[in-house]
Every structure is written in structure tokens, then in C-alpha cells.
Amino acid sequence: MSELSATYVVADEYGGPEVLVLREEQLPGPGAGQVRLRVRAAGVNPVDLKIRSGGRGGDTPFRLGFEVAGVVDAVGPDVTRVAPGDEVIAFRVSGGYASALIVPAKDVVPKPASLPWSEAAGLLLAGATAVHALEATGVGAGDVVLLHGAAGAVGQAVIQLARLRGASVIGTASERNHELLRDLGATPITYGEGLQERVLAAGRPTAAIDAAGTDEALATSLALVEHDRIATVVVTPQAAEAGIKRLGGAPGADPGTALRDAARPELARLAGEGALKVRVVRELPLAEVAEAHRFVAENHAAGKVVLIP
Incomplete structure (x- = not known):
């Protein structure tokens, strides 16, 4: 050869x-x-x-x-x-x-x-990360997901896959990305002072996924959602100290290798059918x-x- x-x-x-x-x-x-x-x-x-x-x-x-x-x-x-x-x-x-x-x-x-x-x-990287986060937080039909950093590639995948599971999503993002989130089917809110009140005005979250890694995202999630239904894909010392689920390749995080590998064919199928963009x-x-x-x-x-x- x-x-x-x-x-x-x-x-x-x-x-x-x-x-x-x-x-x-x-x-x-x-x-x-x-x-x-x-x-x-x-x-x-x-x-x-x-x-x-x-x-x-x-x-x-x-x-x-x-x-x-x-x-x-x-x-x-x-x-x-x-x-x-x-x-x-x-x-x-x-x-x-x-x-x-x-x-x-x-x-x-x-x-x-x-x-x-x-x-x-x-x-596949963003898609598999989104699947891992949704599995770690047990998201299913009827759940309301609080998603921090919703406009990024992982956030966009979380929105689409959560909605396919029958859940709804409240996503934080800059105002310039709110129309994008609406197009994906999420309820957009702006991060910053008063975030907790804006979340509750949009709905009561039952799970939280952090793709932002900010102190504000962690504090808001902890205030509104049970610890065992919070996960972050941006691992920080504060997240470790809070005891929430940490996902990915960072030290101390759950890599979810088998789960992410198993997700690949289904993600490809969904993307090919246009159900995941x-x-x-x-x-x-x-x-x-x-x-x-x-x-x-x-x-x-x-x-x-x-x-x-």
C-alpha cells in the first residue's frame, strides 16, 4: 500500500x-x-x-x-x-x-x-457532550432545563436534543443571540444582575446544565435546582467545591467515554434527517x-x- x-x-x-x-x-x-x-x-x-x-x-x-x-x-x-x-x-x-x-x-x-x-x-464533540449532559441530569419529557451558555455549539445541541426528549429549555445568552435561541425552540434570557428572577419568570427549572462556567451560572443553578440534577461541562474549582456533576476531560470530571461513543451513530442519524442542526x-x-x-x-x-x- x-x-x-x-x-x-x-x-x-x-x-x-x-x-x-x-x-x-x-x-x-x-x-x-x-x-x-x-x-x-x-x-x-x-x-x-x-x-x-x-x-x-x-x-x-x-x-x-x-x-x-x-x-x-x-x-x-x-x-x-x-x-x-x-x-x-x-x-x-x-x-x-x-x-x-x-x-x-x-x-x-x-x-x-x-x-x-x-x-x-x-x-460529534458538541453533540456527544450534550448527550452526556442530558443523561447526567436525567432530562426527559416535561422537564424544564436551565441552560447557561446556550448560544455556543454545545448549548445549541442541548436545546435541540432536550426538545426531542420532550423537555423545554430556558437559555442564557447575549441579547444578540436571542433570536437564534428562539429559532431552536428555547426561551432566551439575558445573563447578568437579576438572572434568578428572570429565570423564574420564564419557568421553574427542574434541571440545570452549565456550558458557561461562570460564578453566576453556578450560583443560579444551585439556588433553583436540586444538586443531583445540575451538571457542568466547564469544570471550575467552584463547581468541584459545590459538588455538582462535572463532565468532560478535565481532572476529576466524568469523561463519559462509553456513553459518548455510543451516542455517535444516533447523532449522525439525527443530523442527516435534519432533526439536529x-x-x-x-x-x-x-x-x-x-x-x-x-x-x-x-x-x-x-x-x-x-x-x-
């Missing part, structure tokens, strides 16, 4: 967006249990910025990118579930900011033909990865930023 030339993003040290550089490599054929992908789009996520700045520790040099969508270029000798030419979504991968990469075959799911590449690349707010070439990180950091993108190799 011939090698494949690939461009990838790497950082030799921790720091700002300027540490991200492009390099070239020759990818060998995939080994047992692996597939080689030609990447069509790669999702950029806030956790990538934390890793780049050193917030998660680890060795250098390092690569970034947990989710991609692409075409299978080659498969390992024992792989039968996918074949060359198949369009797939891959998550959770390592080093997804690339034009091609090798991933475990178990981490790919079929991409619905109706789902654009950029939306597919932005689907991924809002892509910006597409940038792989060579402009530094600008992608600046945009995510500075503009509070109400949706996904995607790199196109």
Missing part, C-alpha cells in the same frame, strides 16, 4: 495562536484496526485552545483536533466495517487538523449523504488555523468554526 502525503498542524511549544504551524509528512498504509482518511473538514473547539495554551499540560510537540469528516482512503487488513471511498465522520481522533490522518476504525461512523462536510465535522459560522483554510483560534477566542462564535484542508 502506497504512502500518502499529508499536511498537518503542530505546535512545538505552548502559547498563543502563533505557535501553530504547518508541516508535511508521509502517511503509511493503515495497520490492523485502522483506516486512513482524506480529511474534508476538521472541527475547531474551545478545548483545542486550552490545550494549545498549556491548560491541559502534556508533552510537546503536540497536534490538535478531535473531530473530522472525510473519505476513507485505505483500510487495515482486518477492517470490514468501512471501505475505501466511504464518507465518514471520525471522533474522537488525535491530530485532526490535517489533510489526511490514520484513525482507529472503531472511531468512524458513516456520514449521511445529506450532511455537508463542515456540519459533519462540527457534529449544526450551525457553522466560519470556514477557514487549514493554513489559517491561527486565525481560527483567534476567532473562537475573541468572537464568542455562536456555532462551529471549521478548517478546510
